[in-house]
Amino acid sequence: MTTERSTFLLDETQIPTQWYNVVPDLPEPPPPPLHPGTHEPVGPDDLAPLFPMALIEQEVSTEQYVDIPGGVLDVYRIWRPSPLVRARRLERLLDTPAKIFFKYEGVSPAGSHKPNTAVPQAWYNHQEGVTRLTTETGAGQWGTSLAFATAQYGMDCEVWQVRSSYDQKPARRTMMEIYGATLHASPSELTEAGRTILAEHPDSPGSLGIAISEAVEAALQRDDTRYALGSVLNHVLLHQTVIGEEALLQMQQAEATPDVIVGCTGGGSNFGGLSFPFIREKLAGRMDPVIRCVEPAAAPSLTRGEYRYDFGDAIGMTPLMKMHTLGHGFIPDPIHAGGLRYHGMAPLVSHVYELGLAEAESIGQLECFEAALMFARTQGIVPAPEPTHAIAAAIREARRCKETGESKTILTALCGHGHLDMASYESYLTGRMQDLDFPEEQLTAALAAVPTL
Numbered sequence: 001m002t003t004e005r006s007t008f009l010l011d012e013t014q015i016p017t018q019w020y021n022v023v024p025d026l027p028e029p030p031p032p033p034l035h036p037g038t039h040e041p042v043g044p045d046d047l048a049p050l051f052p053m054a055l056i057e058q059e060v061s062t063e064q065y066v067d068i069p070g071g072v073l074d075v076y077r078i079w080r081p082s083p084l085v086r087a088r089r090l091e092r093l094l095d096t097p098a099k100i101f102f103k104y105e106g107v108s109p110a111g112s113h114k115p116n117t118a119v120p121q122a123w124y125n126h127q128e129g130v131t132r133l134t135t136e137t138g139a140g141q142w143g144t145s146l147a148f149a150t151a152q153y154g155m156d157c158e159v160w161q162v163r164s165s166y167d168q169k170p171a172r173r174t175m176m177e178i179y180g181a182t183l184h185a186s187p188s189e190l191t192e193a194g195r196t197i198l199a200e201h202p203d204s205p206g207s208l209g210i211a212i213s214e215a216v217e218a219a220l221q222r223d224d225t226r227y228a229l230g231s232v233l234n235h236v237l238l239h240q241t242v243i244g245e246e247a248l249l250q251m252q253q254a255e256a257t258p259d260v261i262v263g264c265t266g267g268g269s270n271f272g273g274l275s276f277p278f279i280r281e282k283l284a285g286r287m288d289p290v291i292r293c294v295e296p297a298a299a300p301s302l303t304r305g306e307y308r309y310d311f312g313d314a315i316g317m318t319p320l321m322k323m324h325t326l327g328h329g330f331i332p333d334p335i336h337a338g339g340l341r342y343h344g345m346a347p348l349v350s351h352v353y354e355l356g357l358a359e360a361e362s363i364g365q366l367e368c369f370e371a372a373l374m375f376a377r378t379q380g381i382v383p384a385p386e387p388t389h390a391i392a393a394a395i396r397e398a399r400r401c402k403e404t405g406e407s408k409t410i411l412t413a414l415c416g417h418g419h420l421d422m423a424s425y426e427s428y429l430t431g432r433m434q435d436l437d438f439p440e441e442q443l444t445a446a447l448a449a450v451p452t453l
């Protein structure tokens with residue numbers, strides 16, 4: 001019989017009742033979003049056609065904590081608190097003195113961390129009388145999450161799914177339809193933005209930036225409709241802090257303090273959600289973990305992009321945000337981690353990175369899938385393609401520990417399972433998956449199109 005404890009669970013009563021806002025704790029505030037026409041900071045009225053007022057207030061909030069409404073907690077209780085697991089079997093395979101912990105968000109109905117923000121976004125819209133939400137989805141995880149969340153409050157949901165993902169992941173489409181959502185492959189003929197892209201690139205694989213343009217345009221056309229974004233914005237990262245707050249309690253249970261925190265970054269929401277409460281602890285001097293973003297080599301916004309004002313979408317309809325960007329026109333290769341194929345990084349994650357509170361590395365998809373197989377064959381869970389980047393980074397760190405003999409404590413978020421990503425695994429297992437060269441010329445061209453302020 002083994003007495004080693006591996007899973008750290010919280011009681012339902014320990015679901016956080018407040019989200020944590022890192023902004024007031026940072027040594028300087030993040031630069032504000034700017035109006036694309038005037039280049040002045042955007043005000044609530046500029047955002048009101050897209051978002052409900054409660055979310056706009058959260059977007060600019062300088063309060064350290066925001067209460068989670070009861071109507072949101074009721075839905076969180078379906079799957080929260082989520083487990084924290086010590087990956088002892090993976091540690092043994094790696095023969096490392098490191099301790100690897102992962103916070104598992106794949107237990108949510110959609111199979112990822114995305115419902116942590118989809119539910120409050122749907123709830124606040126519903127409270128303000130909105131009956132229909134539009135959105136984009138890359139991996140399909142976010143679209144599924146919003147479809148699930150809108151179903152909780154009897155709202156309609158319309159999703160523009162990036163073409164490459166729409167073709168690769170028919171099961172995600174079906175899942176969104178089960179929850180009652182309407183799906184379109186993006187670029188689509190339904191919007192001006194989609195038609196513009198298709199006229200130039202009839203075979204466009206799409207991108208998150210293009211799908212955002214379409215969903216935003218569709219939301220602006222009707223009074224009963226607003227838009228919901230699955231990552232990037234401050235209020236999204238705020239909602240995701242339930243991950244880190246729970247993980248802090250669970251690490252205490254495990255009597256462990258992280259030396260290294262790694263998280264995959266597409267738009268930055270699971271990373272921010274996990275790491276911001278730990279950044280609070282770090283800034284308060286209670287611990288000192290190294291905090292590392294892990295991005296795909298095909299969309300390396302932090303490690304190869306520039307820190308400057310750019311649009312959040314491909315066409316240039318959103319406010320300008322100061323962020324690490326590859327250029328809003330950059331279309332990353334159709335790698336399997338569809339949720340990481342975004343040209344920008346959350347302004348708040350970019351800011352934290354600029355302040356030196358986080359570092360970054362990029363990893364190619366072959367190393368990620370190799371790591372995923374090691375993880376699945378030891379811990380049993382098949383990861384979504386996005387968090388395979390976090391696992392690969394955790395394995396790199398654990399291997400370094402083996403070389404140096406250090407027994408560091410590594411914490412990561414396994415932010416989703418890959419049950420609907422079998423085509424990606426099949427491509428890896430049959431040797432068809434490749435690491436693609438990063439197109440430097442395309443990056444230079446895309447950065448040249450970023451507005452100069």
Ligand SMILES: Cc1ncc(COP(=O)(O)O)c(C=O)c1O
Pocket residue numbers: 112113138139140141142230231232264265266267268269270271338339340384386387415416417
């Ligand atoms: C499972 C999963 N992980 C990660 C991401 C990347 O988003 P973020 O960086 O906001 O966590 C996505 C996005 O779709 C996703 O579906």
